[in-house]
Amino acid sequence: MNGKLRSLWHKLFGDSVRSFGVVSIVFLLSLAIAPAKNFFSEWRHYQHGYLKMVRNRSDANTLQRHFQGGIQQIWLPELGVVDRCTSCHVGLKEVSLADVAAQPYRTHPVIPHKLDQFGCVVCHRGQGAATTVTEAHNSTLAWEQPILPAKYIESSCGQCHRGPLPGTPVLNQGRKMLARYGCVNCHTIKLPDGSVMKATDDPPSLSHIADKTTREWIYAWLKDPQAYASTATMPNFKLSDDDARDMSAFLIANSTPATGDTIAVSAKPSSDPAAGTSLYGESFCASCHAVQNAAGNIVGGEVGPELTKVGSKLKPEWLQGWLRNPRVYDARTAMPHYRFNDQQVATLAEFLKAKTDSDLLANVHLDPATPEQIAHGKRLVSDYGCASCHEIVGIKKPENFAPELSRIGSKAVTQLIFLPSMQHTLPDYIAGKIKQPRAFAAGLRMPQYTFSTSQIDALTTALLSLNERSTTLPPSLAVPVAPESNYQPAGKAGKLMTDMACFSCHRINGHGGEMAPDLTWEGSSVQRDWLVQFFKNPGTLRPALIRRMPRFNVTDGEADELADYIMTVYQNPAIDRDSMPLSGYPQGQIELGKQLFYGKHSCQGCHIVDVKQDKGYIGPTLTQVGSRLTAAWIYQWMKNPQSLRPGTIEPNRAMSDEDARALTAFLITQKGGGKQEVAKK
Amino acid sequence: MKRYAVLIVGVAMLATSCSRKSESAPVPKPTAFGAAIVESSGGKQIAQTGSLLPQPVVVQVNDDQGTAVPGALVAFSAASGVTFDPANGLTDSSGQMTTNVSLGGVAGRYQLTAFIFDKSHKRVELKLEEIALGYQQTLGRGLNDQYCERCHNPESTPERVSNYDNLEVKPHPFSEGETLNKMSDADLTAIITNGGPALQKSALMPAWGNTLSKSDVQALIAYIRAVSDPPSQNAGPIYTQSSGPR
Numbered sequence: 042m043n044g045k046l047r048s049l050w051h052k053l054f055g056d057s058v059r060s061f062g063v064v065s066i067v068f069l070l071s072l073a074i075a076p077a078k079n080f081f082s083e084w085r086h087y088q089h090g091y092l093k094m095v096r097n098r099s100d101a102n103t104l105q106r107h108f109q110g111g112i113q114q115i116w117l118p119e120l121g122v123v124d125r126c127t128s129c130h131v132g133l134k135e136v137s138l139a140d141v142a143a144q145p146y147r148t149h150p151v152i153p154h155k156l157d158q159f160g161c162v163v164c165h166r167g168q169g170a171a172t173t174v175t176e177a178h179n180s181t182l183a184w185e186q187p188i189l190p191a192k193y194i195e196s197s198c199g200q201c202h203r204g205p206l207p208g209t210p211v212l213n214q215g216r217k218m219l220a221r222y223g224c225v226n227c228h229t230i231k232l233p234d235g236s237v238m239k240a241t242d243d244p245p246s247l248s249h250i251a252d253k254t255t256r257e258w259i260y261a262w263l264k265d266p267q268a269y270a271s272t273a274t275m276p277n278f279k280l281s282d283d284d285a286r287d288m289s290a291f292l293i294a295n296s297t298p299a300t301g302d303t304i305a306v307s308a309k310p311s312s313d314p315a316a317g318t319s320l321y322g323e324s325f326c327a328s329c330h331a332v333q334n335a336a337g338n339i340v341g342g343e344v345g346p347e348l349t350k351v352g353s354k355l356k357p358e359w360l361q362g363w364l365r366n367p368r369v370y371d372a373r374t375a376m377p378h379y380r381f382n383d384q385q386v387a388t389l390a391e392f393l394k395a396k397t398d399s400d401l402l403a404n405v406h407l408d409p410a411t412p413e414q415i416a417h418g419k420r421l422v423s424d425y426g427c428a429s430c431h432e433i434v435g436i437k438k439p440e441n442f443a444p445e446l447s448r449i450g451s452k453a454v455t456q457l458i459f460l461p462s463m464q465h466t467l468p469d470y471i472a473g474k475i476k477q478p479r480a481f482a483a484g485l486r487m488p489q490y491t492f493s494t495s496q497i498d499a500l501t502t503a504l505l506s507l508n509e510r511s512t513t514l515p516p517s518l519a520v521p522v523a524p525e526s527n528y529q530p531a532g533k534a535g536k537l538m539t540d541m542a543c544f545s546c547h548r549i550n551g552h553g554g555e556m557a558p559d560l561t562w563e564g565s566s567v568q569r570d571w572l573v574q575f576f577k578n579p580g581t582l583r584p585a586l587i588r589r590m591p592r593f594n595v596t597d598g599e600a601d602e603l604a605d606y607i608m609t610v611y612q613n614p615a616i617d618r619d620s621m622p623l624s625g626y627p628q629g630q631i632e633l634g635k636q637l638f639y640g641k642h643s644c645q646g647c648h649i650v651d652v653k654q655d656k657g658y659i660g661p662t663l664t665q666v667g668s669r670l671t672a673a674w675i676y677q678w679m680k681n682p683q684s685l686r687p688g689t690i691e692p693n694r695a696m697s698d699e700d701a702r703a704l705t706a707f708l709i710t711q712k713g714g715g716k717q718e719v720a721k722k
Numbered sequence: 723m724k725r726y727a728v729l730i731v732g733v734a735m736l737a738t739s740c741s742r743k744s745e746s747a748p749v750p751k752p753t754a755f756g757a758a759i760v761e762s763s764g765g766k767q768i769a770q771t772g773s774l775l776p777q778p779v780v781v782q783v784n785d786d787q788g789t790a791v792p793g794a795l796v797a798f799s800a801a802s803g804v805t806f807d808p809a810n811g812l813t814d815s816s817g818q819m820t821t822n823v824s825l826g827g828v829a830g831r832y833q834l835t836a837f838i839f840d841k842s843h844k845r846v847e848l849k850l851e852e853i854a855l856g857y858q859q860t861l862g863r864g865l866n867d868q869y870c871e872r873c874h875n876p877e878s879t880p881e882r883v884s885n886y887d888n889l890e891v892k893p894h895p896f897s898e899g900e901t902l903n904k905m906s907d908a909d910l911t912a913i914i915t916n917g918g919p920a921l922q923k924s925a926l927m928p929a930w931g932n933t934l935s936k937s938d939v940q941a942l943i944a945y946i947r948a949v950s951d952p953p954s955q956n957a958g959p960i961y962t963q964s965s966g967p968r
Binding site for chain 2: 139140141142144147150151152153190191192193194207208210211494495498640641642643646647656657658659683690692693694695
């Protein structure tokens, strides 16, 4: 062995010429490594593949002319982008390659941005500067950032676009959920514009909870909120029996009576057994509250809490007080003050009391609380941060209760602790945390939500959009969102509108709900007499709608007050209500309008004027439109409906003046004449 | 020699312990064999790229008499990027196997294959198709929901009653490929922008050219092409296991 080595050494380095030759060859070979690596590089392989694929296509000439060999780069200093992705993704800008299935050659799908302006990693993450597939796409030791999975791609839109976009439903949903499910009550989210994300859920105050419900119900609710209502916002804190016992003891002991909300109604409920059901229906409670039906489906609105088992929760006196005037117990509630008479209150209370679940509290037996238990309960209520969401007398809202999430989308993977079976990526970590928060370590306090996979994906998308780039974006690129206005109507009418919670459903001057029509220009739109009648007896304008305006039992004085305010204040500056008469149009013009309605513009596709022949179900029924709307409004609506109600689906027909006038003349003659509106299908 | 063996084993152990990939669940052992596999539900669904289909895919295994077979092994495969949860499993007591499917990251049609092996170890396949919408088609779907759906979709929901039955001239549902695939993009653009009369069709179809932007109309057409049945030529390739996006 030794001898062989020695003779080899002698052969190679025996004299100076030999050793010079060997060293030179080694030197040259080592010099050749770099060009060879370059020659055999992945991107060159993909570029060859591209040219080979292109050769057989009918548009080969154009594609070959566009092709540029070598490493390609998009350099955008202000975004910190150095993207070489187009070295392999050669066909990204070739529209004709949309039919190619094999990557990396397919054309980029249509998006509103240009590749050259934003590069690739701004949206897709990954390492733009890398020139091999592994380094560019995957997370390696030297590179932190893997490619963002497609299901989270909308998070990248959210880096610049701070408001909802029509093309990003997942991001929009996720952002809404962060506010709606109270995430931001515990986790601070500072938005890039300096504001703080506000919660939109409405957790009730617990300061007077003993008026409203029993300790047994609180215990059952704390143990499993979804057992009471599957749609409950409150998550499950996975409390032990003892902890739930002590917390319920504290909440009851801590509660102080609210003034004036539990005066029992002396009136008896209506003797008609169906009265409760019909009052519930007539009052359109279902527009806001859901109930689980016999088939197990949750039917109804999401503004108020689900009422399936409400009878097992509420104390009868409290329920009556609430139905009589909810604002006595909670001044800020979204629930309107219905002005029910005492018999109606009793009837509706009895109807709701019957919605019980005998299993819910069957196994809850609590002994009277001891002072130690109450004290322990108080500690738990502080520890679990209950006061982050709920107002509780004597307990301050904790600050910075949970980690801030303002830049969670850039958190380094090295700072994260993963579960054993998890992929080591940031999106998987975030989704995993939302899915099973308590699994990550012992003693964690984040509660268990019951989100579906797509809801978790939406939340993860929204959280990924909160990252380093979104906070350090050049201001010119940020697309801000108009802040929600805090418009409040003034005076006596304003008080009435607050009392009836108009803003829970209607929007005025950028403030309020979206269930019902925007009333910002209502004063230009409707005739006063119709408005007064509508307050007293609201009917439906659209045959196909199931959610409607309830009747609030307003007095004549209140109806006048509201009508005066609306007619005076909510006027569109572009419309002079009195500029066009409500009658007296020439017969010829009316006739022309009718022809246009049924012929050229075929309005009967969506609207009904003649109940015998028209069937349109989409727009409002127009049989009485002449008694409802002003002529000036109809005319302006014909000319440009979106200028009056942005986003309305009435198509803008760019109608000529003559057509608009004729249609106005025809429609204003539709006064109803005592005929019934079309019956519901 | 022994030393090398120890070294190799050591390196192999190190390599496996460093690998982050979670081990896939072992394939269960079938207790029965079917002869045919049929779709119960879950085909032709629409989801955004990369995301979960709204409903799970359910297939049923039958024997040669057409009776459901519990305990048969079903496996799913598709173009890379498509994930199944679970990717294989035994049929339940009613002979069905349910899986949640996430589509790939590129917009288009994905062909899913569910397969079983019968008694003689012959492979029996069932092919399903699902649709993944990209940005433009998603935009189009939003516009469809807002402006088109209630006349063009005969199916109604409690929230949005369909107007289809009320119209004298019936609109074409957007999945009606037989008709819509014959219309060029230019024709569709003309009818959406200028209304039915632009192509000598009913005036019940209004002109949307002043309400929708040009890119809105393009997005709508991209959506119509994406959901068409049979598939439109203009919607790009169909991704199968062998010809998927890599």
